[in-house]
Amino acid sequence: MPKDYDIVIAGAGLAGTCSALHLANRERILLVDSGNPPGGATAAAAGLVNPFMARKARPAWRHREALDALKATLQMTNSAHLFRANGVLRPARDLEQAAHFKATAASHSECRWLTPPEAHEQYPEVRSPHGCLMVASGGAVGISAFIEGAHTRLRQQGVSIRLGATVSGFIESSDGVVVEFRDSPHDSVRCTTLLLACGAGFRSFPCLESLGLHAVKGQTADVRPRRPLVHLPHIAGAGYAVVDDFRVTIGSSFEHDFTDQAPDPEVGHELIARAAEMLPSIANADVIGHHAGLRVSVAGHRLPILGPVPGHDRVWTFTGLGSKGLLMAPLIAKDLPAYLDAPGSIPPEIRISG
Structure with a gap:
């Protein structure tokens, strides 16, 4: 035909x-x-690009090729400037996770382990009593x-x-x-x-x-810090914080059971409180808005x-x-x-x- x-x-x-x-x-x-x-x-979506995800910070599937493909695809649309390549900082939540992060840093050159004193010296805004993994190849994209x-x-x-x-x-x-x-x-x-x-x-x-296939509801919240967070990398730990100087996007919920797709401000405030454990300065930030969407995963x-x-x-x-x-x-x-x-x-x- x-x-x-x-x-x-x-x-x-x-x-x-x-x-x-x-x-x-x-x-x-x-x-x-x-x-x-x-x-x-x-x-x-907050647009976080974190090639070393999950509790053990293992590399994503074909992560180097994936980063190259992302940059090439952005270039195709003259959108390379949308990739804010200022890295992803991962504060360790406990000593066990710190050990995993150290192992990742030892085997991947784009990652660097920061001891608690080093992390505090470089990023005093971030609470990191167990140290941090800095993923230099990470960043964020305005989706x-x-x-x-x-x-x-x-x-x-x-x-x-x-x-x-x-x-x-x-x-x-x-x-x-x-x-x-x-x-x-x-x-x-x-x-x-x-x-x-x-x-x-x-x-x-x-x-x-x-x-x-399974739909999962995810919510994020946008906040405006009382003072700009200049030169701070994006943060991924207890949730995540995508930093853009005068705005921070906080995420994300993973709701497997939900009755509607609308954002719930109460969930948004819970996300902000959780992220404030890593980034205390956002605890009293002005809330700009709440967003929700459905991700799809494969069982x-x-x-x-x-x-x-x-x-x-x-x-x-x-x-x-x-x-x-x-x-x-x-x-x-x-x-x-x-x-x-x-x-x-x-x-x-x-x-x-x-």
Whole structure:
């Protein structure tokens, strides 16, 4: 059948937008989103880029390549300036964690262990009685600005972007996919491949039910310190604090059971109180606002997943970024053209099985 597009991407958040950027030079793309991004998980994301996460500060999957992919993707949209590469400081919560941090610093040159006196001397604003791990390669990205700039760049490249349109279903055949829209039941488009990168919208697609996807509500709070926190790195420990001189974004909650997607100011104040254990000066900061969004994770899996949906050849999904979106979305998207040509080349760590 004649095709309107080579690829329709449902979802214009990080996964969908990065995919479109890396496919735009070789494919006719339609990027669709039911809202007006940034929304979904992006709406509440603070933009922290921490390649050494979790309690033991182990490196993220392919973390050096992920950082390179992030910077290259930002460069594609003339957004390199959005990466605030002032590092991520991780105060140890106890002596056991301090031991893990020391081990990480000993084996990774981009990390440095600071003893309690060294940490206090360099960062007196930060409470760190057990010392800190300084991750020099970390930073933060203004996600909303990146998404907006990326969409501008995509339009310049001839990519069609359709916002406020909800993909309601599809009809797959041996040579293509007819994509249907909820708000315009008589409107449909034909494409070679449909890529579902719809985040928490996965619940609208029965074909994704077998993948073990789970939505987690995350909340953040923006505060304005009484005095600017100049030259301070971003902080990750008991929660995190993304520092931008006159504004600090505090996060994040991980709510597996929730009744709505609206931010709860009470949760926001709890986040601020927890972060103030690391950064006491924000305890009395002025609260600017509260935000909430839904992340998607894959049960029993710490990485995103990519590939044809089980039982389908021309319907793919890219999902499960969780809290690693800025590291994983560009990394996976940069190789998406090759993966579409040869699905067997998708790394087994992220490949959909079955």
